[in-house]
Amino acid sequence: MPEIAVTDAVATEAERNAVADSIMLQDPGQISFEAAGPALTFDGDRVARSGSERIFNRRHLLLPVLHDVRDAIGWLSEGGMNEIATALQVPPAEVYGVASFYELFTFEAPSAPDAVHVCDDTACRIKGANELKGELSAEGHNVHGSPCLGLCEQAPAVFVQRTGEAHVSVRSATKETVVAALGGAMTNPVAPVPQPTEDLTLLRRVHNAAAVDFDGYITTGGYGALAKAVSMTPAEVVSHVGDAGLTGRGGAAFPTGFKWSAVAAEPGPRHLVVNADESEPGTFKDRVIMEHDPYSLIEAMTIGGYAMGAEQGWIYIRGEYPEATRQLKSAIAEARSKGMLGDNVGGHNFRFDIELRLGAGAYICGEETALLNSIEGYRGEPRNKPPFPTTHGLFGQPTAINNVETMVNVNQIMMLGGEGYAAVGTEKSTGTKLFCLSGHVAHPGVYEVTYGATLREVIDLAGGPTGNLRSILMGGAAGSFIGTDMMDVPLTIEDSRASGFSLGSGVVMLLNDTVDFDDFVARIAQFFRDESCGQCVPCRVGTVRQGESLLRIREKGSPIETERKMLDDFAMVMKDSSICGLGHTASGAILSAIDLGLIGGHS
Amino acid sequence: MTFVDIPVEIRSKVTISVDGESVDVLEGDTILDACTKAGKITPTVCYGPTVTPVNACRVCVVELEGSRTLVPSCSRPAEEGMVVKTDTDRVTDNRKMVLEFLATSSDVSQSDDIQGWLGDYKADLDRYDPETTERMTDEVKIEDDLYIRAYDRCVLCYKCVEACGEDAQWTFAIAMSGRGFNNRISTEFDVTLPDSACVYCGNCVAVCPTNALQFKTEFDLRKMGDWRPEDQTVTRTVCSYCGVGCNLDLHVQDNQIVKVDSPMDHSITSGNLCVKGRFGYQYVQNRPS
Ligand SMILES: Cc1cc2nc3c(=O)[nH]c(=O)nc-3n(C[C@H](O)[C@H](O)[C@H](O)COP(=O)(O)O)c2cc1C
Ligand code: SF4
Ligand code: FES
Numbered sequence: 001m002p003e004i005a006v007t008d009a010v011a012t013e014a015e016r017n018a019v020a021d022s023i024m025l026q027d028p029g030q031i032s033f034e035a036a037g038p039a040l041t042f043d044g045d046r047v048a049r050s051g052s053e054r055i056f057n058r059r060h061l062l063l064p065v066l067h068d069v070r071d072a073i074g075w076l077s078e079g080g081m082n083e084i085a086t087a088l089q090v091p092p093a094e095v096y097g098v099a100s101f102y103e104l105f106t107f108e109a110p111s112a113p114d115a116v117h118v119c120d121d122t123a124c125r126i127k128g129a130n131e132l133k134g135e136l137s138a139e140g141h142n143v144h145g146s147p148c149l150g151l152c153e154q155a156p157a158v159f160v161q162r163t164g165e166a167h168v169s170v171r172s173a174t175k176e177t178v179v180a181a182l183g184g185a186m187t188n189p190v191a192p193v194p195q196p197t198e199d200l201t202l203l204r205r206v207h208n209a210a211a212v213d214f215d216g217y218i219t220t221g222g223y224g225a226l227a228k229a230v231s232m233t234p235a236e237v238v239s240h241v242g243d244a245g246l247t248g249r250g251g252a253a254f255p256t257g258f259k260w261s262a263v264a265a266e267p268g269p270r271h272l273v274v275n276a277d278e279s280e281p282g283t284f285k286d287r288v289i290m291e292h293d294p295y296s297l298i299e300a301m302t303i304g305g306y307a308m309g310a311e312q313g314w315i316y317i318r319g320e321y322p323e324a325t326r327q328l329k330s331a332i333a334e335a336r337s338k339g340m341l342g343d344n345v346g347g348h349n350f351r352f353d354i355e356l357r358l359g360a361g362a363y364i365c366g367e368e369t370a371l372l373n374s375i376e377g378y379r380g381e382p383r384n385k386p387p388f389p390t391t392h393g394l395f396g397q398p399t400a401i402n403n404v405e406t407m408v409n410v411n412q413i414m415m416l417g418g419e420g421y422a423a424v425g426t427e428k429s430t431g432t433k434l435f436c437l438s439g440h441v442a443h444p445g446v447y448e449v450t451y452g453a454t455l456r457e458v459i460d461l462a463g464g465p466t467g468n469l470r471s472i473l474m475g476g477a478a479g480s481f482i483g484t485d486m487m488d489v490p491l492t493i494e495d496s497r498a499s500g501f502s503l504g505s506g507v508v509m510l511l512n513d514t515v516d517f518d519d520f521v522a523r524i525a526q527f528f529r530d531e532s533c534g535q536c537v538p539c540r541v542g543t544v545r546q547g548e549s550l551l552r553i554r555e556k557g558s559p560i561e562t563e564r565k566m567l568d569d570f571a572m573v574m575k576d577s578s579i580c581g582l583g584h585t586a587s588g589a590i591l592s593a594i595d596l597g598l599i600g601g602h603s
Numbered sequence: 604m605t606f607v608d609i610p611v612e613i614r615s616k617v618t619i620s621v622d623g624e625s626v627d628v629l630e631g632d633t634i635l636d637a638c639t640k641a642g643k644i645t646p647t648v649c650y651g652p653t654v655t656p657v658n659a660c661r662v663c664v665v666e667l668e669g670s671r672t673l674v675p676s677c678s679r680p681a682e683e684g685m686v687v688k689t690d691t692d693r694v695t696d697n698r699k700m701v702l703e704f705l706a707t708s709s710d711v712s713q714s715d716d717i718q719g720w721l722g723d724y725k726a727d728l729d730r731y732d733p734e735t736t737e738r739m740t741d742e743v744k745i746e747d748d749l750y751i752r753a754y755d756r757c758v759l760c761y762k763c764v765e766a767c768g769e770d771a772q773w774t775f776a777i778a779m780s781g782r783g784f785n786n787r788i789s790t791e792f793d794v795t796l797p798d799s800a801c802v803y804c805g806n807c808v809a810v811c812p813t814n815a816l817q818f819k820t821e822f823d824l825r826k827m828g829d830w831r832p833e834d835q836t837v838t839r840t841v842c843s844y845c846g847v848g849c850n851l852d853l854h855v856q857d858n859q860i861v862k863v864d865s866p867m868d869h870s871i872t873s874g875n876l877c878v879k880g881r882f883g884y885q886y887v888q889n890r891p892s
Contacts, residue, residue, distance in 0.1 A: 005800040007791060078792045085791075091768075091775030092791035093800065100780040100789075107792070362782070379779060384658050384678060534759070534779075534786035537660050538697075541704035544784050548735045556735070566730065573700035576673045576693065577661040584672070
């Protein structure tokens, strides 16, 4: 590698200090992985391009360092990025390429040090977000519109990205509470879980404020699942997960047992990555777990590490979750100090530790291979599969990636045993499931139900719809709208599929007849356009073209039949030829809205 | 390209079916290699014989039995027993849409290949209302006398990035920046080329499929309406600057060198040159008057 050549721009002293402090703080010594091998590996009959050919030991620090510099200075200057490039030995064009991929980084000195990100996405949009955005802009704040902030149950939501101070989210925001947050007021989140503790399994600790501390966690039965796990062999733990029939809760419903046994069968070092990027519009369940029961995630990951022989765990949490980040940070540190993470976890003779990594505003980084690239310090562009992460994952090494909710189910599996767990729910959808209710519903929040409950039952738990229910958005922007005729469909993987929709990440967003569906659906199209990584042509261009089609229907009176033909063509190529799930699902909600007559009616 | 340098003699044979015909390729070869061997003409944009495929354009997709979606033939290794179809409506329709997307978002008029495929696949560009169809409208960047960057012609195939980086030059002067439709190939902080880490090897120019990167000489001649490939000759010679022995192809119009490249299949260069070989040809033309 030739020496890194940078432009003439020089970092200020504050920027230099921020870079140095950040690198010191990351303490690379703590992270145990071997440097990546070559990108092109020849393995039996399969060739893999995974990660980069270049071995830069510090490259994976790029995103954390970018965060730290932005947080100290308020933005990223040319000089600051030159300093980062030199310190990490990453070419400056790539530093810029990576930084400009993320929404939370800006490249011009801002008008005010603190950025105010107002969610104007689905749930917040129908609860006055645009008006709030207008009021705040009128007062001269540094306002940005934001995709879903994962606070849909307390809409409208605002993320205040401060400079030199802790970030904070503002829930059920008003102009006054946002201004207070800018002045330093912190949020003390209350669990948005209306069900009483006795009805809850996964969420049983969320009403107990003490559970966020190590001792409180222990007195509420914490680390009982790990004790069960280490009384078995790792292989037995994996087979319990398989027997339980646990499926991924991140959206794709992939059997977790398959994934875990595949990773365990590969030669080490192995990684366990938890996907806490939760950015699907309407989804906020993982946030609730992390804010109110962080140790349950740490315990479940520790079990996973033991079971798969993965010594390094990673949590990739979205950058707009400051409270959950703080809880996890302190819980990880505390678990480490209590010997429950580290070289000899709980005296059980195995090593496991957790690195917490923050996203920086990119929905696509929830796609598992984009997430891996993001951790490695590259742009969050999904990788072509195969090879799959189970064989070529983080740094080219075998990696299991699971959603937060999927993970915490592992504790439950240990307590009940695989078969005991499988007895809950239906034959194909086992266990309990978290649903995120938002929009026009009496009591928005996270609800935990045993698989098999119907849509009506779930909505009734939340006090029923408010107003005249018109449609329900299931599964978020990547899901679809359904009609009220679906009320009696049991919300299981198999029944929803048979009825033509997907549960996705558990979004149940109720929309009554006051909703301007033209506007609402246009926002979904805008979401995909903004969030497409832009790597592959079908999605980079298709997400733009479908938005234009909707615009023509809405503003130019273009006949729905003409546009429908185009939209179907766009949908086909995005579904068939895109690299990843974003392109595959980008047209579903829009087409379902037309099918249901929600848009294009011109009534 | 094949992915790995395994000596031919130890690579085992892989047999796959392409449109019902059985084709033998070698381990490490791609589905595209097999399609080509079977005589199929496969459009490709981001694929190049000298760069690692990033499989971003998706115009080379084929049907693969057992796969829910189509797969990019350029970057999927052939595996024993694969059943591939290239002549179905599904493949044709998808390729046609990719081509429509390319042609409605960038200026692909200078790519003869893409122009040809647009016709072959019956792309219907007229159905895109020009008023509401967003295109890349970047102004051309002219920052020196060697080459220009016209990003309104860019299809974001990543080839130049690969050539500047890991696949050839290891300079990393350009990278993808931004996100989604706002993606742009960019130097650090979008500074001009002379201010960037660029070493002017021009290896990016050599792999660009749409003339977004172009010799300044060609750019100027086209602007004057005087670019006449039919009147050009190509003379192969050996670069006289150093002892490596790179082959040069000198494109000559009206007794003036207008462009220099090197054969992609040349064992020494793989199409790559350095600034001297690619742009240092003026001395040849300094004839006594
Ligand atoms: C565009 C896109 C965004 C995604 N976002 C998330 C996310 O925020 N959280 C998540 O757990 N999974 C997300 N996924 C799914 C992941 O790719 C992956 O399937 C999941 O993390 C696997 O974990 P699981 O098997 O436990 O569900 C996303 C997928 C796509 C295509
Ligand atoms: S489908 Fe979209 S998000 Fe996924 S890789 Fe392609 S451009 Fe990126
Ligand atoms: S040529 Fe295969 S994806 Fe571009």
